[in-house]
Every structure is written in C-alpha cells, then in structure tokens.
Amino acid sequence: MHSRPFLWLVLALPGAWILGRWGATPDLYGYGHAIADSGDWAAWLLLATLAVTPVRLLFRRRAWAQWLMRHRRDLGVASFAYAAGHTVIYLVRKASLETIVNELSTPYILIGWLAFVLFVPLAITSNDIAMRRLKRSWKRLHRLVYPAAILTFAHWVLSAYDPTTAWIHIAILAVIELVRLGAQWRQRVT
C-alpha cells in the first residue's frame, strides 16, 4: 500500500548514478555516456511498463502481479522522466536553437522527437484525476504507447553504430506483445 515512495526511490537510483558519475568523473563519464545511459533506462522502463499487462494476464492470482499492475503508471512515468532527462542532456549539449533545428534533418533525431511528442500526453494523463476525467478515452489515448515504442526502438537502431543491442530489444518488445495478444485472445479481454 505504501510502496510508492519506495518504488520511486528505486526508480530514481539509475538517474542518481548517471548524475553522480558525471559530476564525480566528468572526464571519464561525459555526454556520450550520459545520453546513452539515460536512453537505455528510458527504453528499459518502457519495456517493463509494456510487460506489466501480459505478466498480469499470465499470473492473474499472484499478489506481485497485481502489485505491478497497480504501479504500471509509475513505471511509465519513470520511463518518461528518463526520456525527458535524455532530451535535456541533448538540448544542453547542443545549446543553440539553430543546431537543434538543423539536426531535425537527421532521421534518428527526428524519430526521437516524434516518440517524445507522443509520450508527453501519456505522461500528463498518467494520474487518477486525468483517468477519471477521460473515462473510456483514457485507454484509447494510451494506445499511443505502441507507436511511440516503435519510434523509440527505430530511434535506437538508427542512432547506433552497431544496432545489434537495439535489435535484441526489439525482439524482446515483439515477445512481450505476442504474449500480450495471445493471453488477451485466450481470455477475451482487451
């Protein structure tokens, strides 16, 4: 019941680690590491968020699966927080509006921005008040997470010198979605 503050503390640890290392050893751990690590954590938490529904469908009666379901929005918001930090790191590094606008012509940067733009309304509406107000449209709106996830992983593939790691994550995303669709089809829920 009171596990939310503890969960947030745990979710903040990688962020503290990134900032701590950057602050303590800026020569060893610079922009390159910070942008990669913040991107990784945003992507991992996104996968974790998307895995909650299939896990809940497979382990319906388990208390831990229900706990995860209750905290699905926290995981999603945490993913967004890392994506926002990732974006701030990029913006601070580029420092000029001209450079930032010019780089929109780089496909992986544009795709990153598109993913980010899709995540904004999801993060804003990941609270009880928005859920109550939006009623049935909440679920419809939050289906945007699927195109946003695809854009995120396309961003990763296109940004990487060696995209193997990105493809491994796409395979994990595909497994998560296949399990979800299979379990939903079997249990006739959406």
Ligand code: HEM
């Ligand atoms: C707001 C627009 C975004 C910009 C400008 C941006 C920028 C970047 C940059 C510059 C890199 C480093 C590429 C390199 O290795 O040289 C990167 C990598 C990455 N970004 Fe983004 N990004 C954006 C949005 C996102 C979002 C929304 C996510 C996830 C939800 C994300 C996840 C990643 C991941 C996973 C990587 C690869 C990290 C790695 O190599 O391990 N990015 N991004």
